[in-house]
Amino acid sequence: MEPMRRKALVDAALRVIGDHGSLAVTMSDIARQAGVSPALAHHYFGSKEQLLIETIRSLLRQLRSDAVAALRAAKTPRERLSAVIRVSFHADQFAPETIAAWLAFYAEAQRSEETRRFLVVYARRLHSNLLADLKALLPTDAAERIAEGAAAMIDGLYIRQSLKSAPIGIEASIALTEDYLNALLATAPPSPQRGEDVRRTDGWGKAETAAPSSGPAGHLLPEGRRDNHIEPPKGQMT
Amino acid sequence: MEPMRRKALVDAALRVIGDHGSLAVTMSDIARQAGVSPALAHHYFGSKEQLLIETIRSLLRQLRSDAVAALRAAKTPRERLSAVIRVSFHADQFAPETIAAWLAFYAEAQRSEETRRFLVVYARRLHSNLLADLKALLPTDAAERIAEGAAAMIDGLYIRQSLKSAPIGIEASIALTEDYLNALLATAPPSPQRGEDVRRTDGWGKAETAAPSSGPAGHLLPEGRRDNHIEPPKGQMT
DNA sequence: TTTTGTTGATTGGTCAGTCAATCAAAAATA
DNA sequence: TATTTTTGATTGACTGACCAATCAACAAAA
Numbered sequence: 001m002e003p004m005r006r007k008a009l010v011d012a013a014l015r016v017i018g019d020h021g022s023l024a025v026t027m028s029d030i031a032r033q034a035g036v037s038p039a040l041a042h043h044y045f046g047s048k049e050q051l052l053i054e055t056i057r058s059l060l061r062q063l064r065s066d067a068v069a070a071l072r073a074a075k076t077p078r079e080r081l082s083a084v085i086r087v088s089f090h091a092d093q094f095a096p097e098t099i100a101a102w103l104a105f106y107a108e109a110q111r112s113e114e115t116r117r118f119l120v121v122y123a124r125r126l127h128s129n130l131l132a133d134l135k136a137l138l139p140t141d142a143a144e145r146i147a148e149g150a151a152a153m154i155d156g157l158y159i160r161q162s163l164k165s166a167p168i169g170i171e172a173s174i175a176l177t178e179d180y181l182n183a184l185l186a187t188a189p190p191s192p193q194r195g196e197d198v199r200r201t202d203g204w205g206k207a208e209t210a211a212p213s214s215g216p217a218g219h220l221l222p223e224g225r226r227d228n229h230i231e232p233p234k235g236q237m238t
Numbered sequence: 239m240e241p242m243r244r245k246a247l248v249d250a251a252l253r254v255i256g257d258h259g260s261l262a263v264t265m266s267d268i269a270r271q272a273g274v275s276p277a278l279a280h281h282y283f284g285s286k287e288q289l290l291i292e293t294i295r296s297l298l299r300q301l302r303s304d305a306v307a308a309l310r311a312a313k314t315p316r317e318r319l320s321a322v323i324r325v326s327f328h329a330d331q332f333a334p335e336t337i338a339a340w341l342a343f344y345a346e347a348q349r350s351e352e353t354r355r356f357l358v359v360y361a362r363r364l365h366s367n368l369l370a371d372l373k374a375l376l377p378t379d380a381a382e383r384i385a386e387g388a389a390a391m392i393d394g395l396y397i398r399q400s401l402k403s404a405p406i407g408i409e410a411s412i413a414l415t416e417d418y419l420n421a422l423l424a425t426a427p428p429s430p431q432r433g434e435d436v437r438r439t440d441g442w443g444k445a446e447t448a449a450p451s452s453g454p455a456g457h458l459l460p461e462g463r464r465d466n467h468i469e470p471p472k473g474q475m476t
Numbered sequence: 477t478t479t480t481g482t483t484g485a486t487t488g489g490t491c492a493g494t495c496a497a498t499c500a501a502a503a504a505t506a
Numbered sequence: 507t508a509t510t511t512t513t514g515a516t517t518g519a520c521t522g523a524c525c526a527a528t529c530a531a532c533a534a535a536a
Contacts, residue, residue, distance in 0.1 A: 001481060021348025024262065026525060037483050042527060100348045107345035110259025110338045110400065120403040148406060149391065149414045156394025162348065165358040168386060176387045183421040239515065264491060275517050280493060 002044065006054070008034045009041055013055040018097025023052060023104045049112070056105050056118050059098075063122070066090055067129070077133035081150075084129045085177045088154045089170050099162045126151050137185060146184050153177050240282065244292070246272045247279055251293040256335025261290060261342045287350070294343050294356050297336075301360070304328055305367070315371035319388075322367045323415045326392045327408050337400050364389050375423060384422050391415050 012034035016025045027048050031038040045051040067087045074083040092098065109116035130150050134143035157173040168176070250272035254263045265286050269276040283289040308325045312318040330336065347354035368388050372381035395411040406414070 005481085022345060027527090028525080038526085039483055039528085040481080043482080046527095048526065103345050103348060106397070106400065107260060107341050110341060116401060120401050123398065123401055123403065145414065145417070148410075149418060152394030152398055152406075152414065153387065153391045153418075154394065155397055156390030156392065159344070159393055159397055160361065160390055162344065163354060163358050163361055165361065168390075172386075176383065176390065179383070179422065179425075180387060180391075180418060183425040184417065187417075187421040187424060243515090265493085266491080276492085277494085277517055278515080281516080284493095286492065 005034075005036065005040065006044055009036070009044065009051060010055050010058050013051055014059065014101055015097065017055070017104055018095075018101045021100040021104065023108050027051075052108070053114055053118075055101075056115060059101065059105070060118060060122060063087070063093065064125075066092070071129075077136035080133045081130065081181060082178065084126070084133075085150075085154065085174055085181075088126070088158070088177075089173045091170065093158075094161065094170055096161075096164065099158065103159065103162050123151070126154065146181070149184070150177060150181060153180055243272075243274065243278065244282055247274070247282065247289060248293050248296050251289055252297065252339055253335065255293070255342055256333075256339045259338040259342065261346050265289075290346070291352055291356075293339075294353060297339065297343070298356060298360060301325075301331065302363075304330070309367075315374035318371045319368065319419060320416065322364070322371075323388075323392065323412055323419075326364070326396070327411045327415075329408065331396075332399065332408055334399075334402065337396065341397065341400050361389070364392065384419070387422070388415060388419060391418055 009030060013025075013030045016029045016033050017023060020029070026038075027041050028038045030051070031041045034041070041051060045054065067084070070083040070087045070090075071080055074080040087093075105115055106119060109119045127147050130147040131143055134147055137143070138146065154177060157168060157176065161167060161173075247268060251263075251268045254267045254271050255261060258267070264276075265279050266276045268289070269279045272279070279289060283292065305322070305325045308321040308328075309318055312321040325331075343353055344357060347357045365385050368385040369381055372385050375381070376384065392415055395406060395414065399405060399411075
């Protein structure tokens, strides 16, 4: 029972938070959504805070597994960059309730050290995924800059969705981020290993032979637990 | 007394929200910060929600006035673009408490229709400020895209600050956004009016003779009240 | 009979909002 | 000028609602 109930409660929490658009939901709301009594939620999680922590953990886990799947198919660094982008705007992540939930956790991170750690992990991972592949195409300092820029743009597009005015749409968001990458890959100095077609207008040059930082998606998989004792997730909102 | 108290309470609210990193602050907190009793806050604002609305209104007003000042000095479209960017990352706006407050309002916007309207106005204004000057340098469709991208990048950089991990810094944020503009101005088709130096590597070509959409900062000043009955602000976070 | 799952009822605390009362300064009146 | 009245500013005390957390008890499985 325990694992099922925990999952049901975490899912319910995510749902309720997404609908309500805020972490200011009651244990009763969550429990009702899960079809159990509020007391049971406390029984399994001890406190509301703990349930919320598990909820964001689950959000990050989902994101990471999407990323792993997307990266498995990608071969070249440039393909992997596109995969990272695509995952960030994957339909599941783009659902209004999901966006609202992420936003709520972002706000919460201002107050909860633990929540902030989770989001920092997310941010670092998005950055590092981008950086690893960019380094195969560009000198380190340029790669660093572009990784920051791309991550910021992803987060910005994501958050802009939350306003629901003039929704930009999944495809357009991906295109915008790809444009950024293409334009900056074209502008910046050529690849450190092989300068072949980086400057091509379409920006989609294949540079697959460039040694990929580590094993397959090495920087993405478990790898982890450096400065925090939590699961390593993958890239989306901030 | 009334105007002074109102201002003091709004300022106090901003301060408390920023410190606390959330809208979940009590009227007592705010009133204490302002040095008055909680009852007085209710007396002047009627409800907490109303006080919060006034608070975000004040945030937007501040942003707008900064923008007006910055744009006054800018002459060419390209200069104005830089001014818009600079204002978005102006030190005041980049203070952790201010960022936390913006974030809190973003989250609130998921639940409060009125709050959302304010943020939509902000977003539209940022977009339109960028668009107006981009149109002087690029065909409309390209300008549109780049305005979306730049706005997203600004918001993304801004929100990333809120995590306080690996802070990117004001200068670097500006540079990153400028890089984006420069790179995309270089990539995209030349200006519709005069194709002179748009493609130059430094990206800082002057195209001042291109008719600026309307009067001086016409799209920024009052102009307004199309779909919402609130003051027109200027560009920062989302 | 122990263990696990589950809940209703309760408690303690917090908070927005109300209200009647106090105080002071300005306005009106004598 | 002196006195009364009015008006606005301000607050302490209170209320009603909500909610996280607890706990004792009940039920079912092992």
